[in-house]
Amino acid sequence: MTLSGILSEFRSSKNSKTRKLKTLWQLILNDGPIRAETLSEKANMNGATCARLLDELSRLGLISAAELGQSTGGRKPILYSVNPDRGRLAGIEISNIYSTIVLQNLKLDVLATCKIKAAGQETPQVLLERLLTRLLSLLEENHLSTDDLLGIGIAADYTLPPGSDRRAMNDYLIPLLREMAESRTGCQVTIGSGVNFAALAEYRLRHKESRRLFFTTCDAEIRSSTILSEPVRFMPPGSENAFGHMTLDLHGRTCECGSFGCLNQYSSLEAIRKTVIQHLRRGKPSVITSLVSDEQEIDYHVIFKALELADPICTDALEEAAYYYGLAIANTILSFQPDVVVCGGTLTPKHTFFATVQKTVAQKLAGFLQINTRIVPAFDSYEVVSQGAGAMVLESLLSDTP
Numbered sequence: 001m002t003l004s005g006i007l008s009e010f011r012s013s014k015n016s017k018t019r020k021l022k023t024l025w026q027l028i029l030n031d032g033p034i035r036a037e038t039l040s041e042k043a044n045m046n047g048a049t050c051a052r053l054l055d056e057l058s059r060l061g062l063i064s065a066a067e068l069g070q071s072t073g074g075r076k077p078i079l080y081s082v083n084p085d086r087g088r089l090a091g092i093e094i095s096n097i098y099s100t101i102v103l104q105n106l107k108l109d110v111l112a113t114c115k116i117k118a119a120g121q122e123t124p125q126v127l128l129e130r131l132l133t134r135l136l137s138l139l140e141e142n143h144l145s146t147d148d149l150l151g152i153g154i155a156a157d158y159t160l161p162p163g164s165d166r167r168a169m170n171d172y173l174i175p176l177l178r179e180m181a182e183s184r185t186g187c188q189v190t191i192g193s194g195v196n197f198a199a200l201a202e203y204r205l206r207h208k209e210s211r212r213l214f215f216t217t218c219d220a221e222i223r224s225s226t227i228l229s230e231p232v233r234f235m236p237p238g239s240e241n242a243f244g245h246m247t248l249d250l251h252g253r254t255c256e257c258g259s260f261g262c263l264n265q266y267s268s269l270e271a272i273r274k275t276v277i278q279h280l281r282r283g284k285p286s287v288i289t290s291l292v293s294d295e296q297e298i299d300y301h302v303i304f305k306a307l308e309l310a311d312p313i314c315t316d317a318l319e320e321a322a323y324y325y326g327l328a329i330a331n332t333i334l335s336f337q338p339d340v341v342v343c344g345g346t347l348t349p350k351h352t353f354f355a356t357v358q359k360t361v362a363q364k365l366a367g368f369l370q371i372n373t374r375i376v377p378a379f380d381s382y383e384v385v386s387q388g389a390g391a392m393v394l395e396s397l398l399s400d401t402p
């Protein structure tokens, strides 16, 4: 039986044995390598039933068993793991700058990857067409076909032209992109927001013990995703950019959402760019004047270059952005108390940005010793969104609400 056949039965069957098989496989997938005793405890099954079902999962080729655990005298305990090669997952991140494709096994290890630079102002449809062609050749190079794929996850976070109605565009584009990918490959396609995918990759690969994970990215816009587990639940789609509109200053800068003092106006890349330009206009000295001949040319790349050259204006603007971002994160921790906050996006690895965020949060929370939230930087990897896209395929194949 094919793996997609088994998973589709896992998802749709009301049969109690099939549902127990699914529960066990999911536990092994997420927590393996794991002992039978722990499994029967977590799944609330008696030992004999659990052993019988584990045999069946082995016969289906879904799991493997190995004597790898610590011996406590006598026989070594058996540890169960998912058979990672039972199927493949594909993750695609569509972006206006660099799009990424990854092929993964069921443990989400990246087996092959490819990065494509956007040619210019391509539409998401044209970009996806190119990416699907590249995915098919990537499969061929790895002696695989679309039959080996359990599904394709697509993160569609392309930047729209200013003033576009993202919601209306998404209502039209998301089904269109899904249909394009499904008819071209014959695979099941899961499409969603990159920030949710990256949060899922962080959770599955590095923070699986977390019960409340807050993931945020600081780029041209500030986004966030919250994961509550288990089973994994996300915030509703379309709410990814809400965090960027947290009010930080009642009398602050005007925001495009209509209110004042939103986080985006202080900590996003665009906010930093505006601050830098203001200082230059006032005639403050900066290496930027030697990097560009016109104010119009000041983009993020120029600012990053100036940061590398320790430019004081850019360093101060970045520090200020980090301070506001840290305050917004501290506010979130105070009200929501996540166990982990993961900071990602382009700005987090820049200069002292993350250190300032950490320091600001620590200062704000100094009086709340009972709050033990950890703040960590995200994977510094361009593959993380597409890795999460693959993880989302598994998630949706196993979810009870297709």
Ligand SMILES: [Zn+2]
Binding pocket: 244, 245, 255, 256, 257, 258, 259, 262, 264
């Ligand atoms: Zn706003």
